[in-house]
Amino acid sequence: MDLLERLQEVDILTVARDLGLEVNAYHKMCCPFHEEDTPSLVFYPATNSFYCFGCGKTGNNVTLYSEVNKLAVGEAIRQLAFRYLPDAGSKPRRPVRRINPDLPQIKRLGDTKPDRHEEVHSVIYESFRDYCLQQPSNELSQQALDYLKERGFSEKTVRDFRLFSIKNYPEASWHLKNRFSTLDLQASGLFNEKNNLIFFKHPLIIPYHRDGRIVYLQGRVLEQPPEGFHKYMFLAGKPVTLFNHDLLKHLKLGTRVYVTEGAFDAMTLVQAGHAAVSLGSANVFKREWAKLFQRCEVCFYLDNDTTGHRAAEELGEIFHQLGITTTHQWKTPPPGYKDVNAYWQARGGVQGELF
Numbered sequence: 001m002d003l004l005e006r007l008q009e010v011d012i013l014t015v016a017r018d019l020g021l022e023v024n025a026y027h028k029m030c031c032p033f034h035e036e037d038t039p040s041l042v043f044y045p046a047t048n049s050f051y052c053f054g055c056g057k058t059g060n061n062v063t064l065y066s067e068v069n070k071l072a073v074g075e076a077i078r079q080l081a082f083r084y085l086p087d088a089g090s091k092p093r094r095p096v097r098r099i100n101p102d103l104p105q106i107k108r109l110g111d112t113k114p115d116r117h118e119e120v121h122s123v124i125y126e127s128f129r130d131y132c133l134q135q136p137s138n139e140l141s142q143q144a145l146d147y148l149k150e151r152g153f154s155e156k157t158v159r160d161f162r163l164f165s166i167k168n169y170p171e172a173s174w175h176l177k178n179r180f181s182t183l184d185l186q187a188s189g190l191f192n193e194k195n196n197l198i199f200f201k202h203p204l205i206i207p208y209h210r211d212g213r214i215v216y217l218q219g220r221v222l223e224q225p226p227e228g229f230h231k232y233m234f235l236a237g238k239p240v241t242l243f244n245h246d247l248l249k250h251l252k253l254g255t256r257v258y259v260t261e262g263a264f265d266a267m268t269l270v271q272a273g274h275a276a277v278s279l280g281s282a283n284v285f286k287r288e289w290a291k292l293f294q295r296c297e298v299c300f301y302l303d304n305d306t307t308g309h310r311a312a313e314e315l316g317e318i319f320h321q322l323g324i325t326t327t328h329q330w331k332t333p334p335p336g337y338k339d340v341n342a343y344w345q346a347r348g349g350v351q352g353e354l355f
């Protein structure tokens with residue numbers, strides 16, 4: 001067994017407590033990687049890992065130790081070996097110190113490499129999709145298709161974006177509970193703390209893909225949302241990611257790309273023959289996404305409301321700082337239309353005159 005394998009067996013809760021972090025009886029603590037008052041970082045002793053439901057930060061004992069102490073991984077490994085595997089003869093290069101959890105928040109949240117958790121989550125989402133797709137069509141699935149048609153989407157668009165619907169909620173929920181652990185289902189965001197599938201009122205599912213894998217799911221109601229529900233449901237505690245991400249990998253240099261708020265707006269523009277991605281929400285943009293747009297000419301096409309207008313200015317500024325071309329920086333639908341899709345619908349789906 002090599003040093004890394006031995007280190008992986010060092011109890012992550014012990015490492016956390018030795019770091020001075022306050023872990024409660026439910027193996028939860030306030031996350032040191034984002035600001036919060038109630039604990040949303042959970043330790044999983046069975047896999048010796050952690051996951052934060054607030055910011056999505058995840059990793060093992062080495063990740064925790066290196067990030068909290070702001071150390072390079074190599075040095076973190078040396079220090080951990082020095083502390084927990086005294087016979088390994090490893091000597092750290094820097095003095096090993098305790099840290100105080102009340103120190104200023106750690107701002108470095110850069111590591112986005114897919115890890116075991118991301119992989120497990122994709123497997124869960126895909127199992128959910130496959131199960132839903134193989135359930136026999138019924139009134140609900142027909143209603144979902146009618147709804148999409150009403151929004152102006154062709155069958156091809158619905159197929160290309162691989163939208164699906166939950167035809168039988170209890171069966172879909174049961175299928176997942178049978179196949180995956182409660183902890184993994186909850187960490188994936190697909191199940192809530194009460195262990196219920198979150199899309200109870202949201203049978204139309206919009207998958208977000210990355211490199212062909214599903215990395216995020218969003219649900220939508222088919223009619224007006226019932227009292228107390230929003231028309232969209234996002235995964236519990238999972239950061240939203242780019243919709244239509246893979247499009248950016250295959251663009252010719254200088255192609256104009258529209259950046260919209262909603263997935264349906266991006267779908268509308270793609271159906272009309274444009275390149276478009278969506279942010280999922282106007283106030284979420286990760287700097288690391290900006291480099292994906294480096295080969296394109298970006299045009300923000302955000303909602304016709306104050307949030308949309310403000311977001312367009314802020315996003316324009318971020319892109320400007322990063323040296324990415326944003327000519328005609330932003331557009332909104334004409335007055336009286338809330339978003340791109342609403343404008344499209346009002347025009348009866350006529351191609352061309354979208355702008």
Ligand SMILES: [Zn+2]
Binds near residue numbers: 041052
């Ligand atoms: Zn966090």
